[in-house]
Amino acid sequence: MAYVNVPKDLSKVKTKVMFNLTKRQLICFGSGALVGVPLFFLLKSYISTSTASLCMVLVMLPFFLFAMYEKNGQPFEKVIHNYVQVRFVRPKHRPYxxxxxxxxxxxxxxxxxxxxxxxxxxxxxxKADPRRAPGDRGRHRTGEADG
CATH class of the missing domain: 1.20.5 (Single alpha-helices involved in coiled-coils or other helix-helix interfaces)
Structure with a gap:
């Protein structure tokens, strides 16, 4: 009997559009191809084919990185934004x-x-008040002689 594994957390499931790729991945791969392929054909006439293909790969690599890299559920541009904020924009010393x-x-x-x-x-x-006489205990005298 055939069965399908269903993940427990469905919020992490991404909708696949075409070729088992998400819309984001399709856009990034397409834009990488739009930049890299014409660059290859332009450079091929001036330099060797292997060097032109290496340049094409190096130019297309950031597009693939933006398409595929994800850390803690955040895409690559958000990771870069957070890194720039922490490293350069916000103050280094944050007192706790x-x-x-x-x-x-x-x-x-x-x-x-x-x-x-x-x-x-x-x-x-x-206790050592200097205004009192040594024998005075602070009692009132009644006018009678002490006896």
């Missing part, structure tokens, strides 16, 4: 800044320690 919960807790802990240090320093100053 975050305000994570641990850093907030750490800052709060240090601030609490500083406040406690200031409060403790002020408490020790209150």
């Amino acid at each position: 800044q975050t305000d994570n919960f641990y850093a907030v807790l750490d800052r709060q802990y240090h601030l609490d320690k500083e406040v406690q240090r200031i409060v403790c320093k002020n408490d020790t100053k209150k």
Whole structure:
């Protein structure tokens, strides 16, 4: 019995137009042929056939690259665009800044320690107030003699 494998992700399936090629591939191969073949016939009369065919292949190679190369679902021109953006257009140094919960807790802990240090320093100053007499405990006198 004949069977056909069906891919699980149908979004990656591309529609084939002619000769089992996509529309994009047909356009790129056709434009490569439109540039390369006339170049071959023009160069053949001036240089040897093998050199003219080598020049034709080198001229047509970018067209084939644009037709066939694909990385992460992106065609070659998008890959080149992203590379140019990252390499030349955007700044090289992109600082990574975050305000994570641990850093907030750490800052709060240090601030609490500083406040406690200031409060403790002020408490020790209150105990040694120079305006009080050594025997004065801060009680009000009632006018009676202490007995």
